[in-house]
Amino acid sequence: MANMVMSIDGAYAVDQRSGGLSSEADRQVFRWLRASADIVLVAAGTARAERYGRASLPEELRAHRAATGRAEVPRLCLVSRSLELPGDLPLLEGDGPTPLVAHPADVSARELPPGVEPLPVPGPPGEVDLSALLELLASEQQADVVLCEGGPSLLGAFHRADLIDELFVSVAPRMVGGDRLGLLGGTEPINRPLRLHRLMTDDDMLFCTYRRRD
Numbered sequence: 337m338a339n340m341v342m343s344i345d346g347a348y349a350v351d352q353r354s355g356g357l358s359s360e361a362d363r364q365v366f367r368w369l370r371a372s373a374d375i376v377l378v379a380a381g382t383a384r385a386e387r388y389g390r391a392s393l394p395e396e397l398r399a400h401r402a403a404t405g406r407a408e409v410p411r412l413c414l415v416s417r418s419l420e421l422p423g424d425l426p427l428l429e430g431d432g433p434t435p436l437v438a439h440p441a442d443v444s445a446r447e448l449p450p451g452v453e454p455l456p457v458p459g460p461p462g463e464v465d466l467s468a469l470l471e472l473l474a475s476e477q478q479a480d481v482v483l484c485e486g487g488p489s490l491l492g493a494f495h496r497a498d499l500i501d502e503l504f505v506s507v508a509p510r511m512v513g514g515d516r517l518g519l520l521g522g523t524e525p526i527n528r529p530l531r532l533h534r535l536m537t538d539d540d541m542l543f544c545t546y547r548r549r550d
């Protein structure tokens with residue numbers, strides 16, 4: 337599944353961060369979705385821009401997961417071609433499982449900083465084959481539920497590969513403009529219909545859940 341927040345006009349960031357579009361209810365949805373995931377997948381560009389830390393959850397959600405036999409927090413998995421991670425990225429340290437970095441199998445992971453674990457993904461040279469990545473996460477990490485938190489270029493690749501079963505989009509009651517528009521980045525269009533599964537509102541914000549139309 338995937339989760340993104342956007343403005344009415346489709347902006348995905350303000351000042352290079354998504355936080356300016358979010359709300360307390362959106363952050364709650366964000367945490368609940370994380371709580372239902374085995375793996376939180378994020379593009380390296382977003383991890384760098386948003387200064388990602390290791391996936392954390394409030395105590396009651398950790399306890400609920402533990403009571404149902406799951407790890408207290410989901411494991412983070414970055415997706416990168418370049419493997420360029422700044423040495424001061426918060427996710428390199430802290431509590432919780434060591435984040436994975438999925439990368440093309442033909443790219444050496446020697447330069448990766450300590451604090452992350454490489455996950456080479458077989459596929460075309462220089463590319464992370466997303467279907468192979470999901471298979472690896474299922475077989476090696478026992479991941480039934482993988483949550484992609486973006487950003488747009490990674491979500492666009494998932495869309496192209498038709499690998500999104502469920503999409504959560506929060507629509508903030510804001511008009512933003514600019515050129516950071518579109519949840520799928522500047523990818524070749526593929527016009528794929530989805531089914532609206534649920535629609536909730538809070539303080540003028542829309543919370544839409546779309547599912548694959550099989």
Ligand SMILES: NC(=O)c1ccc[n+]([C@@H]2O[C@H](COP(=O)([O-])OP(=O)(O)OC[C@H]3O[C@@H](n4cnc5c(N)ncnc54)[C@H](OP(=O)(O)O)[C@@H]3O)[C@@H](O)[C@H]2O)c1
Pocket residue numbers: 339340341342347348349352353354357379380381382383385386415416417418419420463464485486487488489490491493521
């Ligand atoms: N509104 C929201 O919900 C939301 C969510 C997430 C992010 N954002 C915003 O989105 C912006 C960043 O988005 P972006 O589109 O520029 O970048 P992005 O998708 O976050 O990251 C691009 C980078 O991620 C890696 N990557 C992406 N797709 C890949 C693939 N298929 N295979 C291998 N590596 C892949 C590459 O990393 P390397 O360069 O390391 O090779 C690529 O340069 C930020 O401003 C962030 O705040 C918004």
